[in-house]
Amino acid sequence: MRVTIFGTGYVGLVTGTCLADVGHDVVCVDIDQAKVEGLNRGVIPIYEPGLEPMVKANHAAGRLHFTTDAAAGIVHGDLIFIAVGTPPDEDGSADLRYVLAVASTIGRHIERPVVVVNKSTVPVGTADKVQATIARELENRGVQVAFDVASNPEFLKEGDAVNDCMRPDRIVIGASNQVAVEKLKRLYAPFNRNHERIVVMDLRSAELTKYAANAMLATKISFMNEIANIAEKVGADVEMVRHGIGSDPRIGWHFIYPGAGYGGSCFPKDVQALSRTAQQHGYSARLLDAVEEVNDSQKGHLFELIQRHYDGDIRGKTFAVWGLAFKPNTDDMREAPSRKLLAQLWAAGARVRAYDPEAGEEAQRIFGEREDLVLCDSARAALVDADALVVVTEWKQFRSPDFIRVRQALADGVIFDGRNLYHPDEVEAADLAYYGIGRGRSI
Numbered sequence: 001m002r003v004t005i006f007g008t009g010y011v012g013l014v015t016g017t018c019l020a021d022v023g024h025d026v027v028c029v030d031i032d033q034a035k036v037e038g039l040n041r042g043v044i045p046i047y048e049p050g051l052e053p054m055v056k057a058n059h060a061a062g063r064l065h066f067t068t069d070a071a072a073g074i075v076h077g078d079l080i081f082i083a084v085g086t087p088p089d090e091d092g093s094a095d096l097r098y099v100l101a102v103a104s105t106i107g108r109h110i111e112r113p114v115v116v117v118n119k120s121t122v123p124v125g126t127a128d129k130v131q132a133t134i135a136r137e138l139e140n141r142g143v144q145v146a147f148d149v150a151s152n153p154e155f156l157k158e159g160d161a162v163n164d165c166m167r168p169d170r171i172v173i174g175a176s177n178q179v180a181v182e183k184l185k186r187l188y189a190p191f192n193r194n195h196e197r198i199v200v201m202d203l204r205s206a207e208l209t210k211y212a213a214n215a216m217l218a219t220k221i222s223f224m225n226e227i228a229n230i231a232e233k234v235g236a237d238v239e240m241v242r243h244g245i246g247s248d249p250r251i252g253w254h255f256i257y258p259g260a261g262y263g264g265s266c267f268p269k270d271v272q273a274l275s276r277t278a279q280q281h282g283y284s285a286r287l288l289d290a291v292e293e294v295n296d297s298q299k300g301h302l303f304e305l306i307q308r309h310y311d312g313d314i315r316g317k318t319f320a321v322w323g324l325a326f327k328p329n330t331d332d333m334r335e336a337p338s339r340k341l342l343a344q345l346w347a348a349g350a351r352v353r354a355y356d357p358e359a360g361e362e363a364q365r366i367f368g369e370r371e372d373l374v375l376c377d378s379a380r381a382a383l384v385d386a387d388a389l390v391v392v393t394e395w396k397q398f399r400s401p402d403f404i405r406v407r408q409a410l411a412d413g414v415i416f417d418g419r420n421l422y423h424p425d426e427v428e429a430a431d432l433a434y435y436g437i438g439r440g441r442s443i
């Protein structure tokens with residue numbers, strides 16, 4: 001099928017590439033000329049495992065094209081996806097400016113029946129706005145073209161996006177008529193083998209499904225972080241508790257890892273936006289607001305542990321920081337807990353030597369040159385001349401360090417483990433003090 005995708009961010013690029021990979025003819029449109037030129041030369045703007053070879057292969061095979069020419073893109077597609085950003089505006093609502101700008105462009109250029117598919121995470125009711133925007137442009141042109149608007153939210157995880165896209169656990173299609181449903185079913189048929197993954201529903205339910213999924217996952221994390229904080233107070237170990245509850249299939253093993261708080265471009269924004277949507281409809285989403293509040297304070301928890309250890313005085317201390325990205329396998333630092341931690345360390349007069357396997361460049365871009373930050377090119381280099389180690393992101397390569405070496409490198413011999421990667425006994429056996437999240441027994 002002929003597919004056009006507006007937006008070559010992480011959602012648009014991964015979706016377009018996977019659709020091309022199963023044989024569809026895909027045109028990706030972006031207004032950023034440098035990005036489009038780069039993509040045409042095989043330069044991938046994000047780090048996402050497995051994506052680069054797939055983009056290159058499908059581009060070379062002539063199934064995946066990148067252009068800034070919106071009109072040509074619109075002429076190409078039977079299905080036109082909107083996958084542009086919906087950043088939070090000042091009050092936390094999703095800013096629909098980019099989505100509606102694409103809708104206008106579509107309305108100005110369509111010549112034949114199309115299905116317009118919303119893939120961006122958008123508040124309930126946005127499909128109606130997209131519909132109205134396109135209809136208005138058609139009216140201005142004085143032409144009549146049949147079009148449908150569908151909602152097809154994405155459930156890709158950064159770092160595992162290609163896999164999530166190629167082997168989805170569900171494909172949600174929100175539509176108001178059968179034409180759109182049938183076209184989308186045909187598009188996704190290659191991803192729907194062996195058992196039925198497609199769930200068809202009305203537009204508003206599909207839009208809400210996306211928020212409900214992310215809000216539920218964020219709730220699990222904040223819940224576990226709260227249990228961790230209680231564990232710390234009562235002298236229990238949340239890792240034991242996690243093992244004790246995860247085997248109950250009603251609870252499950254996923255997303256019950258306590259840590260330094262959730263970050264990324266989705267959970268913080270989506271929890272806030274859903275709460276604002278509820279508010280706009282006269283409902284106060286108290287649970288969602290609490291999830292957000294617990295997360296904000298959790299991002300400061302590592303710093304609290306550090307302050308506690310040093311009796312509130314860390315001026316002149318140097319902290320090795322392992323991990324800056326908001327999670328492993330990405331270079332994304334949006335809303336990353338590391339950002340709050342570094343700001344707090346600096347404000348208290350400490351210095352940082354940081355290492356992240358992928359986010360070094362991003363950190364350089366965000367923080368610029370400053371004399372209290374050294375970005376190192378290995379985990380070991382970050383330990384040089386450091387007083388203590390703080391682990392913020394659970395990259396695989398941080399999982400089994402040589403604790404004897406770590407002890408030799410750190411002047412104060414203390415590890416703050418923001419992801420509970422280590423067993424306290426093992427760390428303490430190397431004569432290191434250990435602080436984890438919710439590990440009351442060791443404090």
Ligand code: UGA
Binds near residue numbers: 155264327
């Ligand atoms: C999330 C969802 O998992 C995807 O299904 C969704 O499609 C995506 O948002 C989106 O809306 O686009 P992502 O933000 O890439 O994906 O990352 P996650 O793997 O979900 O992790 C989010 C944050 O939660 C990370 O900071 C991670 O460290 C934290 N987390 C996760 C925990 O603190 N504990 C856990 O047990 C799990």
